[in-house]
Amino acid sequence: MSRLDPLPVSTAAPAERVAYLDNARYWVMLLVVIGHSLTELVVMDSARGVYTWIYAFHMPFFVLISGYTARHYVGDFRQIRRIVSTLIVPYLLVETGLQLITRHYDGEPEHLMILSPQWLGWFLAALFIWRITTPIWRALKYPITTAIAISLLAGLIEIPNVLALPKVLGLLPFYVIGLHFDRSMFLRLGDVRLRIASVALLVGTFVLCQLYARDWTDRWPTTWLLWKARYDELGAGPVEGIVVRAVLLAIAFVLTLAALSLVPRARSWTTALGGRTFYCYxxxxxxxxxxxxxxxxxxxIEPxxxxxxxxxxxxxxxxxxVLMxxxxxxxxxxxxxxxLTWMFRDPREDTYHSQEPHPDVWDRGPEPVSRRVERPMGHHLR
Incomplete structure (x- = not known):
């Protein structure tokens, strides 16, 4: 890119992190690790119940938070550099490492499929796609409706697993909703009556998942909660598939709001750990x-x-x-x-500079689109 066509450069110093967001990341990361640790035990009803409850909302929760912290993305110099250093590089390292391990023990995949994430890498790939498309979702007149329609229709067609596209599209509504959240919405979730209702809802759904884990699995496999399989692969027709996914979207959104309402607002020992969930993931x-x-x-241990x-x-x-x-x-x-100082040129070579707020600082009102940026390195999982 020539000096006549520079990327905008943000020069503002990072502001203090918001305790609420880091607390939220901490608690949802616990659910992520617990859910992954139970994957091999879902043949048992007790494990399947916990697994179903966690997967009903934990990734939608994480995606919504990721959307909120990315709401100021405009593609300036600093943001592009951090996409490379905190999404692309970790994705390549983690996906390559995990595929090499499984090939060593299982013989699969026979050939490395770096652009087809097999496990954890999908979320980094999804964040990359969601992030670079953020300006589109900020510009659309009906972004949430559009995202929901895309999610519902994605299950009708065969979509290759390139950069986890099926899951990217399936979970897209939560990212777009997060982009359009603001401080006032989070504050309203702190109402005492809502918190009481949230406790009842989360506990009640947990008990239901335990009681009916086998029945629900026979009718609707837990694969629905992975947001990537076609409807016909799940034994559903087009209409049934759309209806079931719509119900799951609604359930996930309500449970996510319930969980967000219970996240502590004050700084505590979970705040510091929550700021390092990137490494845990x-x-x-x-x-x-x-x-x-x-x-x-x-x-x-299964017996x-x-x-x-x-x-x-x-x-x-x-x-x-420990990992946090x-x-x-x-x-x-x-x-x-x-x-990656060796890879990127000095941003001072650009002629455009702007003073930007830190996105983890609560909004004080709408800002011009041209002034929106994102948070520091590791923001996507911290």
Whole structure:
């Protein structure tokens, strides 16, 4: 790009992080690790109930938060650089590493499929696509309606798993909704009456998932909650598929709001850990794969039934907290958040500069589109 056509450059210093958002990231990351640790145990009703409850809303929750923190994306110099360093580079490292491990133990995939994420990498790929399309969703007249329509229709056709496109489209409404959230909406969720109702709703749905795990799985496989399979692959016709996904979208949204209403607003020990969920997300898959493939851990504990499920959840929480500690972040930051000064030219070469607010600072009113930016490195999972 020539000097006559520069990228806009943000020069504002990062503002203080918002405790509420980091607290939210902490609690949802616990659900992510617990959910992944139970994947091999869903043959048991007790594990399937917990798994179904978690997968009913934990990724929609995470995606909505990601959309909110990306709402100022305009593609300036700093944002492009951070997309490369905190999305593209980690994606390549994690996806390559996980595929090499599974090929070593399982012989699959026979050939590396770097652009077809097999597990954790899908979320990084999704964030990349959602992020670069953010200006489109900010410009549309009916963005949420459009995103919902795309999600419902995506299950009707065969979509290749390039950069996890089926899941990108399936979960798109939550990202777009997050883009259009503001501070006042989060504040309203803190109403005491809403919090009481949220506790009742989350506890009630958890109990229902436990009681009817087998019945629901026979009728609607948990694969629905992965947001990627075609409707006919799930045994549903076009109309039934659209209706079921629409119901799941509504359930996920309501449960997400309920969970958001219970997130603590004040700064606490979870705030610092929540600011480092990026590393937990990228690393916990390696821990799970190693324990499963090398020690056959889940095969060994399956005979213990509900006790194994409980123990698995406890260990998952411990592992997640360890991976969110400062020493882990210090060790892996150069790998997962490289500065890449050798790759990018000096932004001062550009002639356009703007003073931008930090997106994790609560909005004080609408801003011109040309002044919106995003948060610091690792924002997408922190």
């Amino acid at each position: 990228l690393l916990h898959g390696f821990v799970i794969l190693w324990l499963d493939r090398h020690f056959r851990l889940w095969d060994r 213990y039934g509900a006790t194994a499920v409980l123990g698995c959840c406890i260990v998952a929480v411990i592992v997640a907290n 500690t400062k020493p882990v972040a210090t060790v892996f930051r150069p790998l997962f958040e490289p500065r």
